[in-house]
Amino acid sequence: MTVNLPYAMTAELTHRCPLHCPYCSNPIELQKRENELSADTWLNVLEQASELGVVQVHFTGGEPLLRPDLELLVRRARELGLFVNLITSGVGMTEQRVRQLVEAGVDSIQLSVQASSSELADSIAGFQAHERKRQAAEWIRASGLDLHMNVVLHRANIHSVEEIIELCAEWGAVRLELANAQYYGWALRNIHQLLPSKEQIQAAEVAYARAHERFGHQIELLWILPDYYEDFPKPCMGGWGQVSLTVAPDGRVLPCTVSSDIRSLIFENVKERDLAWIWHDSPSFNAFRGYDWMPEPCKSCERREIDYGGCRCQAFQLTGDASAADPVCKWSPHRGVIADKVGSIASANGNGDVGTPIYSYRGR
Numbered sequence: 479m480t481v482n483l484p485y486a487m488t489a490e491l492t493h494r495c496p497l498h499c500p501y502c503s504n505p506i507e508l509q510k511r512e513n514e515l516s517a518d519t520w521l522n523v524l525e526q527a528s529e530l531g532v533v534q535v536h537f538t539g540g541e542p543l544l545r546p547d548l549e550l551l552v553r554r555a556r557e558l559g560l561f562v563n564l565i566t567s568g569v570g571m572t573e574q575r576v577r578q579l580v581e582a583g584v585d586s587i588q589l590s591v592q593a594s595s596s597e598l599a600d601s602i603a604g605f606q607a608h609e610r611k612r613q614a615a616e617w618i619r620a621s622g623l624d625l626h627m628n629v630v631l632h633r634a635n636i637h638s639v640e641e642i643i644e645l646c647a648e649w650g651a652v653r654l655e656l657a658n659a660q661y662y663g664w665a666l667r668n669i670h671q672l673l674p675s676k677e678q679i680q681a682a683e684v685a686y687a688r689a690h691e692r693f694g695h696q697i698e699l700l701w702i703l704p705d706y707y708e709d710f711p712k713p714c715m716g717g718w719g720q721v722s723l724t725v726a727p728d729g730r731v732l733p734c735t736v737s738s739d740i741r742s743l744i745f746e747n748v749k750e751r752d753l754a755w756i757w758h759d760s761p762s763f764n765a766f767r768g769y770d771w772m773p774e775p776c777k778s779c780e781r782r783e784i785d786y787g788g789c790r791c792q793a794f795q796l797t798g799d800a801s802a803a804d805p806v807c808k809w810s811p812h813r814g815v816i817a818d819k820v821g822s823i824a825s826a827n828g829n830g831d832v833g834t835p836i837y838s839y840r841g842r
């Protein structure tokens with residue numbers, strides 16, 4: 479089968495992070511600082527990525543600002559002709575750091591926010607971050623860069639979608655991703671505290687439409703659906719090994735950021751193999767390309783070219799079998815797993831906001 483060239487590379491410079499978000503989608507087992515790739519290895523990875531055809535690089539983490547060599551990597555990526563995006567919590571940003579990043583050639587910065595009020599935002603992050611984010615947004619805007627923002631929506635903040643959009647518009651964002659939480663990794667541990675009710679999602683969709691009317695002309699809004707309430711899964715990652723790759727802090731190359739939790743696969747490392755070989759020939763990247771690997775009902779399904787059988791990580795985390803049809807699908811033999819989770823959460827929490835939940839915080 480023909481293998482596309484990767485369009486984007488996510489470079490996870492570190493798993494270290496000052497925030498403790500309960501919905502963190504990074505793998506359960508985080509890499510320690512001593513296992514992180516050196517700047518020289520990252521420089522080499524960037525060169526290989528550019529030769530392979532990668533067009534965009536997203537520097538992320540954890541918190542990428544914790545790497546003092548970030549500017550060096552941004553500069554090299556830019557010299558190689560890559561579009562450079564930085565995804566950050568904003569914690570650790572200074573006016574000088576923004577200047578250095580701009581000078582190094584960063585094209586855009588995406589800042590996360592947890593809620594519209596600092597009290598709720600800081601309680602979700604498990605860290606006093608909101609005011610630092612506001613300040614970081616101000617410096618980014620003042621530098622002339624486009625400010626992109628993102629928020630993860632869940633039971634505790636979904637009631638204030640309109641206020642969150644208003645806040646991001648006020649901070650000067652030109653683009654905002656409103657991503658309903660995805661339940662992998664750490665987020666799956668907190669699913670009882672995070673999953674909104676169907677009623678909350680319906681109300682949020684109405685509020686989103688209203689905010690779109692008000693702010694749609696000044697800020698590009700992206701609404702990422704909560705798939706637990708859908709009939710069909712999302713075409714996760716645009717297909718396994720089709721569009722993008724992730725290099726984890728320790729050098730393992732992954733088809734998506736959470737796939738290292740799939741224990742049935744072995745992921746190759748840039749310290750031992752070329753990126754091109756890993757992309758084109760490695761067993762992990764080829765495991766779910768095409769349709770031959772699919773079991774029924776996906777194998778003969780008319781939607782297999784639309785959703786590729788859904789998300790491999792979700793299938794593994796909920797069924798233990800990474801090749802299973804995503805349990806979100808109404809035709810999946812595992813649909814009962816989702817129905818049971820949604821049912822037990824609804825009966826424990828009711829239909830509305832139940833106050834500030836008691837999370838299991840990441841990194842504590």
Ligand code: SF4
Nearest residue numbers: 776779781782787807
């Ligand atoms: Fe997608 Fe498989 Fe469900 Fe068909 S059966 S809609 S391919 S997950």
Ligand code: FES
Nearest residue numbers: 714734789790791
């Ligand atoms: Fe890994 Fe969907 S999150 S394939």
